[in-house]
Amino acid sequence: MPHYERAELEQALDKWEASVRKSLSKSPERKQEFINTSNVPVKRLYTPLDIEDLPYLEEIGFPGEYPFTRGIQPTMYRGRFWTMRQYAGFGTAEESNKRYHYLLQQGQTGLSVAFDLPTQIGFDSDHEMAIGEVGKVGVAIDSLRDMEILFDGIPLGEVSTSMTINAPASVLLAMYMAVAEKQGVPFKDLRGTIQNDILKEYTSRGTYIFPPGPSMRIVTDIFQFCSKELPQWNTISISGYHIREAGSTAVQEVAFTLANGIAYVEAAIRAGLDVDEFAPRLSFFFNSHLDFFEEIAKFRAVRRLWAKIMKERFHAKNPRSMMVRFHTQTAGCTLTAQQPYNNIIRVAFQALAAVLGGTQSLHTNSMDEALCLPSEEAVQIALRTQQLIAYETNVCDTVDPLGGSYYIESLTEEIVKRAEDYIKRIDEMGGAVKAIEKGFIQREIQDSAYKYQKEIEEGARTVVGVNRFKVEERLNTRILRVDPKVREVQIKRLRELKGQRNNQEVERSLKRLRETAEGEENLMPTIYEAVKSYATLGEICGVLREVFGEYQPTVTIGR
Amino acid sequence: MEQKRKIRVLAAKPGLDGHDRGIKVVATALMEAGMEVIYTGIRQTPQQIVEAAIQEDVDVIGLSILSGAHDYHFPKVMELLKEKGVEDVVVIGGGIIPEEDIPKLKECGIKEIFGPGTSTREIIRFIEENVKRRD
Structure with a gap:
């Protein structure tokens, strides 16, 4: 290993910069300043001088070892590729079940369930607020009966299932457990994830039901219940994805996600849990956006930052409590309705960044998502994009191939520092819940979103096919549409269910649920009983709404 | 001299979808262009939106939906x-709305639909050209 004198290197660099500056008058650079989405100026060149303050063993280290900058497993993709997991679901449980079987046949390795909005907000399909929304952005689930159809023929002991469900996560998890019980699969064998990240719903995604207090109680009840009953289940997926989709920068995505993470850990500790009892089952979810190197550095920065938070702030002892295991999805907000085939390429770059950043699972968006629900063909191309990266590019043959790059390491550290500054500010406000109630996080995100849009409109940011390289075209000719009859089908099924089930048993289970909600015991066992009595999602959430009340959002715009 | 009344806009999210990035960006741009914007927040029923529009005496209602429920809302x-006899309000819409749905929406009185990639300047221009000033 060559050893330069620092002074010697500095001198040589100065000399090189001087000669470059001279040539700039003749051949100027494209821009005066190069700045990434997080406002970090990007230098012309990075050298060993940029990472000389970064002690390798403390800050970078080895894969599978603290602080996990280079990855959470020692062999990473040399052992096994990431889980290829396409988010899917629409219409009725029957239609979605068919799509899941198709995806598994195509070589997908995990399921990811999209629920429709009424389900996500705890309304049955026959609720007035559900009109127009049933089965639209995901599958409609009203009761255990729908869940049984959704997973028909899918062995729950063998697949891992991720469910994008937050406010009513406890109810959908209970339904999943009930299906498993009917299949004869023990709870300890169930693998999967519920999103269960309510805090980002308040700032970015919008499917909240209850106010923060009771919501945090439900979250910690799930942590506690699963640590005993479902030891392989990821009890939460602390999500930066939607924060980024709502318009945040990469640094804000890291900072706000980890600030939310801190709030969950604190709540669970306050509820009397030991940190190493629940923290190994926390998982994360990030966005993979367009700025290729910034995204790779972001994933590495998250791992280092969270490891330190868990060790230093929460005194975790188990290394698994310090690991950021994360799912990634490519950035839906970067897809364009114009020239939709270009989206295939955007997604490929973003997917590659996620892989080079060490993701544990990945959803690649379909090229038609700026127009409609993805068609089967578009989903296949999206999945093939991941398979191409895995099987044809050989980028997976060594661990963290970009580690050691002067640029990547320096950018990783820059993101860590800037995210730490934000987390400090949020700490000073009293934590993430307080920062959300004040509207701070919402305002930061919307300001960044506006800045991004302005850059596009002023031409400072290019969107190929939208503000440059445009063509005359007719948008979206073939689109997948959800049959508007879905709501009728669901309502009919609900009516049948209410006629067939033991309604006294339902009454009893809902009464017990109310008592538990009013008290302090863990909610999960009573929710499980209610689900098994075929109480509907709307009935269960209705009881909880009455006891807990509903969240009133902080207005952060207009007057 | 009487000052011209600012154009008043109700920015509204009907339905259950929480994707409010777009509507907030548009609302901010309209405010910067000198309009007065009232944002309803997410999860509004059509009834709530119409009541707010009447109460706030707006010139424009901007509706945004990304869940596909535009066909109902x-x-x-x-x-x-x-029904309420409001006929002078310009109603525009945005979101993920398939092109083939647009004629039907216009038929029922929506003045224009702005899809993904629309510049906020285009929306500002449209509003300025279509609102009859009530000075």
Whole structure:
């Protein structure tokens, strides 16, 4: 290993910069300043001088070892590729079940369930607020009966299932457990994830039901219940994805996600849990956006930052409590309705960044998502994009191939520092819940979103096919549409269910649920009983709404 | 000299979808262009939107939906406006709305639909050209 004198290197660099500056008058650079989405100026060149303050063993280290900058497993993709997991679901449980079987046949390795909005907000399909929304952005689930159809023929002991469900996560998890019980699969064998990240719903995604207090109680009840009953289940997926989709920068995505993470850990500790009892089952979810190197550095920065938070702030002892295991999805907000085939390429770059950043699972968006629900063909191309990266590019043959790059390491550290500054500010406000109630996080995100849009409109940011390289075209000719009859089908099924089930048993289970909600015991066992009595999602959430009340959002715009 | 009344806009999210990035960006741009914007927040029923529009005496209603429920909510808002005898409000919409749905939405009285990639300047221009000033 060559050893330069620092002074010697500095001198040589100065000399090189001087000669470059001279040539700039003749051949100027494209821009005066190069700045990434997080406002970090990007230098012309990075050298060993940029990472000389970064002690390798403390800050970078080895894969599978603290602080996990280079990855959470020692062999990473040399052992096994990431889980290829396409988010899917629409219409009725029957239609979605068919799509899941198709995806598994195509070589997908995990399921990811999209629920429709009424389900996500705890309304049955026959609720007035559900009109127009049933089965639209995901599958409609009203009761255990729908869940049984959704997973028909899918062995729950063998697949891992991720469910994008937050406010009513406890109810959908209970339904999943009930299906498993009917299949004869023990709870300890169930693998999967519920999103269960309510805090980002308040700032970015919008499917909240209850106010923060009771919501945090439900979250910690799930942590506690699963640590005993479902030891392989990821009890939460602390999500930066939607924060980024709502318009945040990469640094804000890291900072706000980890600030939310801190709030969950604190709540669970306050509820009397030991940190190493629940923290190994926390998982994360990030966005993979367009700025290729910034995204790779972001994933590495998250791992280092969270490891330190868990060790230093929460005194975790188990290394698994310090690991950021994360799912990634490519950035839906970067897809364009114009020239939709270009989206295939955007997604490929973003997917590659996620892989080079060490993701544990990945959803690649379909090229038609700026127009409609993805068609089967578009989903296949999206999945093939991941398979191409895995099987044809050989980028997976060594661990963290970009580690050691002067640029990547320096950018990783820059993101860590800037995210730490934000987390400090949020700490000073009293934590993430307080920062959300004040509207701070919402305002930061919307300001960044506006800045991004302005850059596009002023031409400072290019969107190929939208503000440059445009063509005359007719948008979206073939689109997948959800049959508007879905709501009728669901309502009919609900009516049948209410006629067939033991309604006294339902009454009893809902009464017990109310008592538990009013008290302090863990909610999960009573929710499980209610689900098994075929109480509907709307009935269960209705009881909880009455006891807990509903969240009133902080207005952060207009007057 | 009497000052010209600012154009008043109700930015509204009908339905259950929480994707409010777009509507907030548009609302901010309209405010910067000198309009007065009232944002309803997410999860509004068509009834709530129409009531707010009447109460706030707006010139424009901007509706945004990304869940695909525009086929129910947009016509419903128009129907309720008609019921209440409101005819001078310019209603525009945005979101993920398939092109083939646009003629039907326009038929029921939506003045224009702005899809993904629309510049906020285009929306500002459209509003300025279509609102009859009530000085």
